[in-house]
Each structure stands twice: as C-alpha cells, then as structure tokens.
Amino acid sequence: MSDFVFATAQYESGDWDSAPLVPANIIDTIARYTEINVAPSGVIVPLASPSLFRYPLIYMTGHLPVRFSSAERTNLQRYAERGGLLFVDDHNHDIDGTFHKTAMEELTRVYGPVKPLPNTHPLYKSFFVFEEGPPTTSHELNGWGDNLVHKTLSGVERNGRLVLLYSSKDYSSEWNYHPENKRFLSVDNTKFAVNLVVYALTR
Amino acid sequence: MTAHARLLRLQRSLAIVISLRALLAGIAIATGLFDVVRAFGLSSLNFIFVALASAGGAALVATKLRPLRSLSRVALWVEERTPSLRYSLVTIADGVASSSLEAQALGTPWWDEARRAMLRSLALPALVTTFVVALTLVVPIAQPTVADQRVATASRAVAEAAKVTDVLAVVHVAVVPPSYAARPTITVDDPTNVEALVGSTITVSGKGEASRLTAFADSATRSVAQRGSGWSLALSMPARPALVRLHSTAGRDRLIVLAPIADAAPAVTLVIPAHDTIVRRAIGSLALHAQLRDDIGLRDASFELVVSSGAGENFTFRTTTIGHAAFGGRPDGTLDARVSLDSLALKPGDILQLRAVARDLNNVTGPGVGSSETRALRVARADEYDSVSVDAAPPPEAEGQILSQRMLIDLTTALVKRQASLTRPLLVQESQRLADDQRKLRKRVGDVVFQRLGADPLAEEGSDAPEPGKLTPEEVLKRADAATGSAGANVMDVEGDETPILAINKPLLEAFNAMWDAGRALEVGEPAKALPPMRIALAAIQRARQAERIYLRGRPSAVIVDIAKARLAGKDKGVTSIREPRMVIDPIVRRRSATFERVTALIPGDPDAAADSLLMMRVEALGDAPQLAVALDDAARAIRKRDNAAIPLVWARVRRALGGAPEQRAGITPWLGTP
Numbered sequence: 001m002s003d004f005v006f007a008t009a010q011y012e013s014g015d016w017d018s019a020p021l022v023p024a025n026i027i028d029t030i031a032r033y034t035e036i037n038v039a040p041s042g043v044i045v046p047l048a049s050p051s052l053f054r055y056p057l058i059y060m061t062g063h064l065p066v067r068f069s070s071a072e073r074t075n076l077q078r079y080a081e082r083g084g085l086l087f088v089d090d091h092n093h094d095i096d097g098t099f100h101k102t103a104m105e106e107l108t109r110v111y112g113p114v115k116p117l118p119n120t121h122p123l124y125k126s127f128f129v130f131e132e133g134p135p136t137t138s139h140e141l142n143g144w145g146d147n148l149v150h151k152t153l154s155g156v157e158r159n160g161r162l163v164l165l166y167s168s169k170d171y172s173s174e175w176n177y178h179p180e181n182k183r184f185l186s187v188d189n190t191k192f193a194v195n196l197v198v199y200a201l202t203r
Numbered sequence: 204m205t206a207h208a209r210l211l212r213l214q215r216s217l218a219i220v221i222s223l224r225a226l227l228a229g230i231a232i233a234t235g236l237f238d239v240v241r242a243f244g245l246s247s248l249n250f251i252f253v254a255l256a257s258a259g260g261a262a263l264v265a266t267k268l269r270p271l272r273s274l275s276r277v278a279l280w281v282e283e284r285t286p287s288l289r290y291s292l293v294t295i296a297d298g299v300a301s302s303s304l305e306a307q308a309l310g311t312p313w314w315d316e317a318r319r320a321m322l323r324s325l326a327l328p329a330l331v332t333t334f335v336v337a338l339t340l341v342v343p344i345a346q347p348t349v350a351d352q353r354v355a356t357a358s359r360a361v362a363e364a365a366k367v368t369d370v371l372a373v374v375h376v377a378v379v380p381p382s383y384a385a386r387p388t389i390t391v392d393d394p395t396n397v398e399a400l401v402g403s404t405i406t407v408s409g410k411g412e413a414s415r416l417t418a419f420a421d422s423a424t425r426s427v428a429q430r431g432s433g434w435s436l437a438l439s440m441p442a443r444p445a446l447v448r449l450h451s452t453a454g455r456d457r458l459i460v461l462a463p464i465a466d467a468a469p470a471v472t473l474v475i476p477a478h479d480t481i482v483r484r485a486i487g488s489l490a491l492h493a494q495l496r497d498d499i500g501l502r503d504a505s506f507e508l509v510v511s512s513g514a515g516e517n518f519t520f521r522t523t524t525i526g527h528a529a530f531g532g533r534p535d536g537t538l539d540a541r542v543s544l545d546s547l548a549l550k551p552g553d554i555l556q557l558r559a560v561a562r563d564l565n566n567v568t569g570p571g572v573g574s575s576e577t578r579a580l581r582v583a584r585a586d587e588y589d590s591v592s593v594d595a596a597p598p599p600e601a602e603g604q605i606l607s608q609r610m611l612i613d614l615t616t617a618l619v620k621r622q623a624s625l626t627r628p629l630l631v632q633e634s635q636r637l638a639d640d641q642r643k644l645r646k647r648v649g650d651v652v653f654q655r656l657g658a659d660p661l662a663e664e665g666s667d668a669p670e671p672g673k674l675t676p677e678e679v680l681k682r683a684d685a686a687t688g689s690a691g692a693n694v695m696d697v698e699g700d701e702t703p704i705l706a707i708n709k710p711l712l713e714a715f716n717a718m719w720d721a722g723r724a725l726e727v728g729e730p731a732k733a734l735p736p737m738r739i740a741l742a743a744i745q746r747a748r749q750a751e752r753i754y755l756r757g758r759p760s761a762v763i764v765d766i767a768k769a770r771l772a773g774k775d776k777g778v779t780s781i782r783e784p785r786m787v788i789d790p791i792v793r794r795r796s797a798t799f800e801r802v803t804a805l806i807p808g809d810p811d812a813a814a815d816s817l818l819m820m821r822v823e824a825l826g827d828a829p830q831l832a833v834a835l836d837d838a839a840r841a842i843r844k845r846d847n848a849a850i851p852l853v854w855a856r857v858r859r860a861l862g863g864a865p866e867q868r869a870g871i872t873p874w875l876g877t878p
Contacts (some may be wrong), residue, residue: 013556013577020308024762031769040764064511065556067577091516098509098520159791173516179764183772 004030004201007052008084009060013067014099014167015039016094017044021179022059028179030197031171031189034127047072049070051080058075061089061172063136076110085200091143093137093170100168111156111164112169119152123162126199128191134167135192137174145170161203165196206308213317214277220321221267227328228259239338242745284320285313345423355386370411370434370451375457378440379404383564384466384499385512385532395818395843396836398462403440405457407447410432417446420461426535442568444825446818454763458818462825462832469561469573470495471756479579485549491526492540493575500532501568504561508541511554514555524560532564544580555580587657607644608714608741611637615737618730631728638725640725641737645718648711795820796829796861803854806842814842831860 008021010016023042030038043054048071052058052159058079069077076086088107093098107114114174117123133152140149146168156164182188229231258562268277280295282288291307373441376394380386381402391397397405407418413434418425420438425447428435438447440463475492491506505527512519526540538559550557558577562570615637622630719742724733798820819836834856841849 013579021762024764027764027766028769031766032772033765040766041762063516064554065509065520065577067556067558069576092518098511098518098522102509136678178762178770 003037004197005039005055006030006197007045007055007058009058010044010046011060011062011066011071011072014050014062014064016060016062016126018063019061019089020166020177021177022061022172024127024181024192025175025177025179026059026193026197028182029188029193030129032188033194034198036201047076050075052076053084054191055083056084057087057197059089060082060086060163061091062084062103063091063097063099063197065098065106066106068106073106073110074167075120078123080111080158083159083161083163085162085196087165087167089167089170089172090145093139093168093173093174095148095168097145104166107156107164107166112166114156116152117162118156121162122203123186123195124186124201126195126202128195130192130195135189136168137189139170139173144173162199181194206292207312210274210278210281210296211294213281213314214271214274216266216321217277217280217785218271220325221265223273223325224267224328225264225326226285227255227332229334231328231332232260233257233826234339237756238335238339240641246757267762281313281317285311285468287311294703336701351510370415370453371449371455371457372410372459374407374409374449374459377406377408381565381567383566393837394459396460396462396821397440399440400458400567401440401442401463402465405438405461406812407436407438407442407449410434415452417450417452417789419450421445443820446822456815458815459820460818460825460836462821465570466563466565466567466571467498467569469495469501469504469563471495471559471561471575473557473559473578474576476578476580478588479581481581483583485547485555485580486581487545488541488543489580491538491540491542491557492560494535495530495538495559495561495573496535497561497563497571497573498534500534500564501530501536502562502564503527503529503533504538506542507540507558507560508542508547508575509556510548510549511556512552514552518612545702551584552584553582607647608718608737608744611641611644612734612737612741614640615730615734621732622730627728630636634725634728634730634733636723637730637733641718641722641725641733642874645715645722648715648718659739701744710743712742714747716741791827792862793825799861801859806850810842810845814839817842828860831857834860 006017008023008028026036027040027042030036043055045055045058047058047060048069059083079086088103090097090100093194094100119130121133124130124133134150136149139145142181148168150168153169154166155162159172169191182190208519219563233253233256236256236778237250240253262499274296274502278293281292282290288308288311291304292313294304295308327660346394374393376391376397378391378399380388384400386400390401399405410433413427413429415425418427418436421441425436426435428437433671437447438446438461442463442465444463445461447459447461449459466508472494473491475490475495492505493506495504497503505524508521508525510521512521517657525542526535526538528538530536538561542557547555556577556579559575563573565571579870608823618630618633618637626634654864691819698764717736720736721733721740724730724736798816802816802820805816817835821832821839824835834853836855838850838853840846841853849863
C-alpha cells in the first residue's frame with residue numbers, strides 16, 4: 001500500500017466534486033518533485049465516514065453553501081483531535097460568496113476561530129520556499145470572484161500544527177486541469193501542493 | 204435574745220471568719236511564691252504552680268467550715284472556752300427547752316469570749332499576709348533569662364502571625380451571574396474552585412488589612428481594596444480558566460481556580476421538512492416547523508433560506524429569512540412558518556437550502572447562535588432523464604463507439620446479403636472499406652483502453668500493425684485478467700519499460716480484440732466471417748457501457764497518474780531541512796503526565812504544595828480536557844482533607860483521564876477470550 005493517498009472530502013451539502021482533476025494534478029506533482037510513495041489515484045471520503053482517519057490530508061472544495069451534518073461535525077472534530085489536516089478551498093474565490101460565508105461558519109463551529117496565517121508559517125517552507133506566502137492564482141489576477149488578491153491563507157493550529165487550512169485563492173480552479181497539460185506551463189503552479197502534503201506528513 | 208439565737212449568730216460569724224482565714228491564706232501563699240519566682244527569675248510558667256499552690260492552701264483552710272454545719276459542734280466549741288456553762292448550751296443546741304437551762308446559758312456572757320477568740324484567729328493570717336505583700340514591694344525583680352526571652356519572642360511572633368494569618372484565615376466568594384441569566388447570587392466559603400457563567404462578577408473577601416494581601420489573576424496583579432475591617436477583591440469570570448493567587452505578607456498563599464461555564468448555544472431541531480427533497484416543479488408552499496431549546500433563555504429565532512442558482516463556475520445566491528419570532532427569555536419553544544415556493548421563483552437546477560436559526564439572551568459573550576440541520580430542496584433539470592437525484596453526466600466515450608459498431612454490423616450484414624450478386628473484386632473493395640472503418644473504430648476503442656492503461660496511444664495509427672506496443676492482444680487480456688482477478692489491486696506493475704496496466708475495463712479489451720479479428724476478416728473480403736467477432740465486440744462494448752452507467756452521478760473518469768513517468772518529469776527540488784518527524788504521542792498529554800508524576804512525588808513531603816500544583820494543572824486542563832479537570836479537582840480536595848482512603852482512587856481517575864493506557868506487564872498472560 002502506498003504511504004500517501006490523496007483524499008477529497010465528500011460532504012452532504014454542496015458540490016464537493018467541483019474540481020475533479022485537482023487530485024490527479026496534485027498526485028502528479030507529488031511524484032514529480034518528491035520521493036513520497038503516492039497512490040496513482042485519489043480517493044473520495046465522506047466527511048461522516050470513519051475512513052476519514054486513514055488520511056492525513058483531506059481536500060475540500062465547492063461553490064455551493066456548506067452545511068455540515070452533525071455526524072460530519074463530530075467526525076471532523078475527532079479528525080482534528082487526531083492531528084489530521086483539512087484543506088478547504090473556496091472554488092468561488094469570493095469572500096462575500098455563500099461558500100465562504102457558510103463554510104467559515106461551519107468550520108468555526110468545528111475548529112473554533114479561524115485566523116489569518118502569517119506568511120512566515122512553516123507551511124511555506126516545508127518543501128519549496130514561498131517567501132511571500134501563498135502563491136497567487138491566475139484567477140485572482142484576472143479579477144475572478146471578489147476581484148481580490150488574498151495576501152494570506154487562514155487556519156487553525158492545535159498543539160503547534162495546522163489542523164485546518166482555509167484558502168480563498170481558488171486553487172481548485174488553478175489546479176483543475178489534466179496533469180498531462182502541465183507541460184504547457186512555464187512555471188508549475190501546483191508546487192504549493194507539495195508543501196501542503198509534506199507539511200501534513202511531517203509536522 | 205435567747206441562747207439558741209445567740210448560738211445561731213455565732214455559727215454564721217464563725218463561717219465568715221474561717222472563710223476570711225482561707226482567703227488570707229491563699230493570698231499569703233500566692234504572694235510569697237510570686238516573690239520567690241520574681242526574686243530568682245524563674246520561668247513564667249512557674250506562675251501556674253503559684254496559682255495552684257495558693258488555691259490549695261486556701262482550700263485546706265476552708266475545710267474547717269465543715270464542722271460548722273452542726274450547731275452542737277458550735278456549742279461544744281463555746282463550752283470548751285467557757286466551762287461554767289456546764290453543757291447547758293450543748294443541751295439547748297440539741298433541742299431541749301427549759302427555763303433553768305436558758306438561765307444557766309445566759310448567766311455567763313460567753314459571746315464576748317467567742318468574739319475575742321474569732322478576732323485572735325484572724326490576727327495571725329492578717330499579719331502574715333501583710334508581711335508577704337510588703338515583701339513583694341521590696342524584693343528586686345530578676346532579669347528575664349534567655350529562655351524566657353525566647354519564649355516571649357516566640358509568643359509575640361505567634362500572636363503577630365496569628366493576626367496576619369487572619370487575613371487569609373477565612374475567605375468568602377460571592378458570585379453574581381450576568382443580568383441576562385436572571386440567576387441568584389451565590390456565596391461560597393473557603394472555596395478552591397469557583398464555577399460560574401462567563402462575565403459573572405466575583406467578589407473575594409476576607410478579614411484583615413488589605414495592605415497585607417497581594418492578589419494575582421493569571422500572573423497579573425489585581426488591586427485589593429479595603430472594605431471596613433476587611434479586604435475585598437473584585438474579578439470578572441474570564442472566558443478561559445484562570446488561577447487567582449492570594450499572597451499574604453506572612454508568606455501564606457491561597458489558590459482559587461476560576462472555572463468558567465460557557466453559555467451553550469441554543470439547540471435547534473428542524474422537524475419539518477424531515478428530509479431533502481427533489482421536485483420537478485417548485486410550486487405551492489412548504490410548511491416549516493422547528494423545536495428550540497436553550498440552557499438559559501431564547502431571544503429570537505427565524506428560518507434562513509438560501510437559494511443557489513447556476514452551474515459550473517457561475518452561481519448566484521439569494522438569502523432571506525422568514526418566520527422571525529421572539530421568545531423573551533423562555534428556555535424552549537417552537538417555530539413555525541410556511542415558505543411560498545412560487546414567490547421564490549425557483550428554476551430548474553436551483554437549490555433551496557433552509558434551516559432554523561436561534562439566538563439566546565447572552566449579551567456578554569454572545570449572543571449564542573444555534574442552527575438546525577440544513578434541508579435542501581432541489582428543482583430537477585429537464586435533462587435529468589434517468590434519475591432526478593443526480594447531475595447528468597456526459598456520455599462516456601463507449602457510448603459513441605456502440606453506435607458505430609452497430610452501424611458497421613448493419614453494413615456488413617447488408618454486404619453479406621448482397622455478396623452473391625457482387626463480383627469478387629467489388630466484394631473485396633467494399634469489404635476493405637468496412638475494414639478501414641472497423642480499424643478506425645478499433646483505434647478509438649484502443650485509445651479509451653490505453654488511456655486507462657496509462658500507456659501511450661496506439662502505435663498502430665497510420666500503420667497496419669494492430670498490436671498494442673509490444674504486447675499481443677492475448678498478453679494484454681491475460682494481464683488484464685490477472686489484474687481484475689485480484690481483489691483490491693487496481694494497478695498491475697509491469698517489468699522493464701512497459702507501463703503499468705490498469706485493468707478496470709475488461710469488456711473494452713475484449714471488444715478491442717474482437718474488432719481485430721473482424722477487421723482481418725473484412726480485409727480479406729470475407730464479411731460473413733467478420734460478423735461473429737463484430738457482434739462479440741458490440742456485446743463487449745454494451746457491457747462496458749453498462750459498467751459506466753454505475754456512475755450515475757456523472758463523475759468523470761478518474762485520472763490515473765503514471766507515477767513512474769511523473770517522477771522523471773520533475774526538474775527542481777525543494778528543501779527538506781526543516782522537516783521534522785511527527786510526535787508519536789501528543790506533547791501536551793506527555794507534559795501533563797510528567798507534571799503529574801512530579802506532583803505525586805511531592806505528596807509525602809509537602810501535600811499542600813501538591814494540592815496547589817494539582818489546581819494549577821486543573822486550570823490548564825479546563826480548556827481542553829474537562830474530565831481531567833474534574834479528576835484533578837477531586838484529587839486536590841482529597842489531599843487537602845488528608846483523605847488517605849480517597850487519594851488512591853482519585854489518583855487512578857486522574858491517570859485514566861490523562862489517557863495513560865494500562866501497561867501490560869511481563870508474566871501476565873494477555874486475555875484472549877471473547878465476551
């Protein structure tokens with residue numbers, strides 16, 4: 001069995017599967033830059049399922065309102081207690097959007113206050129070095145969504161490590177392409193995903 | 204006055220005289236011994252002996268009062284001093300009444316002699332007492348000894364300390380809950396722990412001077428005010444547990460844990476609608492019903508509706524609230540409303556999400572907001588033909604192939620029917636045209652198969668070589684069979700320069716190979732022989748198509764990354780220096796366990812310090828480990844009470860709460876049975 005399996009969160013509300021090519025793209029990136037043993041395909045994990053605890057990193061995205069069921073909340077709380085990292089990305093890239101509002105509300109209920117992450121956080125140096133914090137996405141630069149370039153990510157730390165990472169930068173759109181098309185990019189825009197995975201596995 | 208009356212008066216006088224003698228004796232003894240003690244500088248403790256000795260001497264003299272209870276003994280005492288009475292007085296004392304006896308008893312004035320005798324008996328004690336008292340004035344007072352000085356110093360220190368100790372001797376705590384809670388004031392005496400709602404006003408008070416006391420709350424100094432003859436410390440219950448430390452100038456400490464009670468958010472249950480719903484047309488109205496409950500009091504509640512419209516990357520949202528109701532502090536209630544679906548103008552594909560939201564009265568840290576589960580009502584799209592509960596998926600690629608294969612079969616069947624009327628060259632020409640179509644179709648099927656296999660596209664494009672790379676169809680099928688036959692194995696690794704084979708679609712592989720047979724038959728102008736493999740290919744594609752139908756939600760085909768290939772594509776590398784291995788055990792639990800072990804070692808020597816340490820651990824644990832906090836509080840109480848029976852029990856509870864699993868010791872066979 002591979003050491004790392006990329007897992008996408010399936011939740012009862014919303015369009016959890018709005019970025020279907022992101023897992024393959026991240027898996028390709030992990031294999032491209034690291035020696036981490038990674039499974040060639042990702043898995044989809046219901047947030048209310050106990051199988052959540054098999055995966056150190058869970059990716060969650062969507063456009064529609066997020067309303068966790070009580071089972072999902074309870075499971076996520078246990079997941080956080082056990083040190084799992086939930087990466088939530090707003091596919092709308094809109095801080096006034098419903099996904100952002102509802103997801104932040106639900107995440108605050110589960111994790112407590114979500115605070116901006118300093119750009120000197122170890123996450124940005126866990127593999128590649130991002131001196132200026134989270135890499136900007138083309139969707140931000142093109143004015144998509146709220147027409148803002150978000151300077152920081154947000155998150156919640158427990159016991160000195162991240163258990164929640166929240167992004168309004170729309171990495172889901174940025175990374176949602178077939179990995180074969182990565183060769184057309186002058187700069188690989190998925191390198192930050194390596195930091196995410198390495199951080200989740202080593203911190 | 205009769206003789207009997209005079210005798211009674213004498214009896215009373217004698218009693219007074221003897222009492223005076225006892226008093227004088229006591230004074231004389233006490234004064235004399237006091238002079239001795241002072242003169243020789245003896246310890247002050249000897250004054251106790253002085254008091255006892257004087258009391259003993261006085262009591263000894265007072266024993267002579269006992270004979271006076273008998274009047275006959277008093278008469279005998281008189282007869283002894285006046286013999287001329289010839290027992291007449293004794294006879295009268297015995298109750299004999301006679302005028303001759305009376306005359307004889309009164310004939311001699313014996314009472315004068317008795318008075319003189321009594322005065323004489325007082326003279327000596329009075330002289331002795333006077334002498335001793337006079338001696339006291341002249342005897343020099345000895346300087347106190349070192350021991351005496353020590354005793355005196357110690358006594359003063361004890362008195363002083365007692366005065367200072369009084370500052371923390373009795374501590375009262377008054378808790379005034381926040382006004383929104385409408386709860387009474389609580390008073391607690393000598394607490395180690397105060398539990399109250401966040402924002403409660405806490406007044407800690409005691410007797411003594413405020414200047415003798417210093418107060419800290421979580422290491423921050425707090426001012427202690429003087430209130431009359433006592434001190435007072437005002438605090439507000441913080442949102443996080445805190446430790447109040449009272450430190451007196453005498454060096455004594457007192458710890459009080461402030462344990463905040465969080466005001467729980469309202470619990471909201473959406474009763475109607477009970478489930479998510481999908482409708483073809485959103486018309487009419489929808490009844491909503493929710494039940495609400497709060498630990499203190501509800502302020503208001505309403506239903507919140509969110510309508511999501513759009514698809515793909517373009518969504519719009521509308522948010523509104525209906526059915527707002529105020530509850531005025533009632534702890535529970537229900538919320539009812541009806542939502543008009545017509546007024547919402549829901550279009551196909553729109554999603555209506557609704558939930559009930561309630562707020563409580565908390566105006567200190569709140570209001571607390573509670574919400575119910577969310578129900579979704581979705582309007583089906585017109586193109587959702589097979590199931591209204593799923594998004595339509597684009598047809599899988601196999602869908603397109605099946606039409607082409609069926610058309611090829613029809614054309615080949617028609618050619619077979621016309622075969623008898625055609626010349627051989629014309630038959631071969633038309634058959635080869637069909638063979639070209641079959642080859643192109645086979646190539647498209649091969650693209651599907653080999654994309655899933657993770658290999659390069661078919662090398663046979665534009666060539667006549669039908670083999671997929673270096674593998675024959677039989678080899679591919681064999682490996683696919685091997686892969687599909689092993690449950691759970693999705694990927695089959697291949698040695699050498701071959702790519703991994705993912706065997707998820709055996710039917711398409713069968714179709715691919717059957718098409719090869721059909722194409723060979725058509726190439727040589729034998730369309731009748733091509734039909735059976737063509738039908739096999741059609742059936743195989745049909746099975747593949749049905750297999751694809753499992754994914755009704757329309758999930759696109761999973762992209763399988765060729766890990767080995769991707770590893771070769773990486774150019775730049777990251778840094779790995781800051782990577783650290785993850786902790787196996789939670790560091791907080793480990794630190795708490797170590798602290799607890801140190802506290803355990805502290806109990807025999809300094810139990811009060813151990814109790815204080817437990818209280819400090821409790822403050823930290825209140826935030827994230829409530830069970831541990833309760834166990835630590837019980838442990839601290841048990842130590843303060845020196846309850847040796849309870850300590851082992853609460854100690855075990857603390858260890859369990861710390862999460863320490865019981866160790867399996869060598870020599871004990873693990874239990875392997877089943878319940």
